[in-house]
Amino acid sequence: MKKDLKQKSKHIYWNPYYGGFLLGILILFTFYLTGRGLGASGAMKSSVVSIIESVSPTHAEESNYYSKFITEDESPMKNWLVFETLGVLIGAFISGGLSGRIGWRIQHSPKITSKRRLVFALGGGILFGLGAQIARGCTSGAALSGMAVLSTGGFITMLAIFGSAYATAYFFRKNWI
Amino acid sequence: MGPLIPNGVIPIEWDNIIAILIGIVFGFVLEASGFSSSRKLAGVFYGYDFAVLKVFFTAAVVAVIGVYYMDYLGYLDITQLYVHPLYLWGAIIGGIIMGVGFVAGGFCPGTSLCAVAIGKIDAIVYVGGIMVGIFIFSELYPLFLPIYDGYFYGNVTLEDSLGINPYWFVFIFSIIAIAAFVVSDMVRKKVKKIFY
C-alpha cells in the first residue's frame, strides 16, 4: 500500500502556479539579501576554469578568458554561484527523495533509443554552454533574474531563447513526443 | 534598507552560507515543480505541458511586483540591485544558440542540476556538455570577442531603453502573463495527451 502511494506520487508535481509563486518569492528574497539574482551556469564555468587551471596552469594564464576568473590567492571555486549550486543539488535531492524520484535512469521518449537521447543531451549541453557564455547568463541568471529587475538584456535573452526554441522545436519533435 | 549584504547589514562572511540556503530552496522548488524531468520541460514547446511557462512567468511576475513594492515602501533600493547588462547581439545570438540547446537537450543549466541530483543520466551528460561548451567558448574566445564585448549598452532596464514607466510595464506584463496562462490551457486541451 505504501509502495503504491510512493509510485503514484512519483509523477505528482506541485501546481505550477504554486511553484512559480515560491520561486518568485525566492528571487525577491535573494535580491533583498544579496542584491543579485539566481544563477546556475556560473558554477559550471568556475568548474571548467579550475579544471583547466589544475591541468595546465600556463594555458589558463595565457588565455584571455580564463585569466579573467583566476585570482592569485583564491580558487575560482570559492564563488557565490558555486555555493548556490551546491545548495541546488542538495535541495533537489531532498525534494526528489521525499517523493521517491531518485534513481539512475535515462528519460526519453519511447520512440528513441537511450543512446540517441544521450547524444542529443550532449549536443544540447554544448550548445547551451556556448550560448550561455556569449549571452553572459542562462535562463536563471539572465532571463529570470533579469526580468525581475526589468533588465533589457534579460528580456532580450528570454525572448531569444524561447523564440529560437519554438522555431526549432519542429526538428526535434521525434525526441520528445 | 536592502539589499542587506551589499549595505553591510549582514556581514559579508554570511554571503556563502546564505548562498547555500538560497540554493537549497531554489533546487527544492525547481525539483518539486517537475523541472527535473526533461520531457516535462520540453512539453512547453510541443504544447502537452506548460509547466515551464507557468512557473517561469509566475515567478517573474511575483518577483517584479515584489521588488517594486519593496522599493516603494523603502525596504529595498532598486538602484543597488544587479541589472543584467545589455550586450545586444551577444544576448540575441547567445539566446538563439541556447534555445536550440534547450530543445535538443531538454534542460537548462539550473534544471539539469536538479535532474543530476536525482540521478538522471541524461542530465549528467548534459552538464558535461555544458562544460564542453564553455570550454569551446573559452578556447575560441578571440573569435567570439566582437559579439561578447561589442554592442554594449550598459546595465540598462526597460525604463532606460524604452522610456516607459516601470509601474505601467509591470501591470501590462502581468496581464500578458495571465493571458499566456489562459491561452496555454486552451492549447493544452487541443493537443494530444502524452504520458511520460
Added chain:
Amino acid sequence: MVKKKIAKVLAFRYKILAAILILLAGGLVLLPKYQKHEGIKPEELLSNTISPERYMTTDRLAHILINQDPSFILIDVRDEKSFASYTLPNAINIPLQKLFDEGSVSYLNQNQYDVVLFSNDNFYADQAWILCNRLGYKHLRVLKGGINEWFTTIINPVKPAENMSASDFELYTTRKAASMFFGVVYPEQVKAETPKVVKVAPKKVITIEKKKKAPAEGGC
C-alpha cells in the same frame, strides 16, 4: 453542504488568483507618486543633531593630537586662504563649497577614521556636519568652538584666579603643557635660554580606502 460551497469557490480559484495579481500590479500604477529622498530620515537627523556627542572639546582634541592618535582625521572646512594662514596640525582642507567634490567624499564617507570637522567657530563645521549626516555618513564630529576656542583654551589658556578650585589649576597646567607642545613659548621657559624650537609633528600620511561596498554582481 460546506464541502459543496468550498468546491464552488475552488472552481474559481485561478480567476481569483488572477484578479489578485492584477490588483497588486494595478496597485503599483495607482500608488501616489512620491519623491524619494536620499539619506536618513528627518527624525533621525534631528536626534543626531541634538545629541551632544557630535561635539569634541578642544581639550580632547589636544590630547588626541599630542598622542598622535592615528585614527583621527582633521578636516578644515574654511576657505583655502584661511587654511594657508593657520590651521591645526595635519588638517586637510575641504572648503564648504567643495564638500561633495569627488576627492572629498572619500574622506567623509568612510569607516576607517573618526573625522573632526572645524572652522573658525562652530558655524561652517556644523553646516558641513549636517549635510554629511543627512547623507548617512558616519564617524563625523565637530570641534566645539572651532579655531577660536582652540586659541582661547589651548594656545592661550587663561590663568585661573587665586580663588578658583584646584581642578581649574590642573586644567590650566594641562592646557599650558599642551600649548607648549604646539610651540607656544612662556617667559619662564625663555629663562632657560632654550631657543624656540617648534616641534613639528611628523606629517601624517592619510590613505583612505574606498568604503567597502560589495558590488552586486552577476548571475551565470
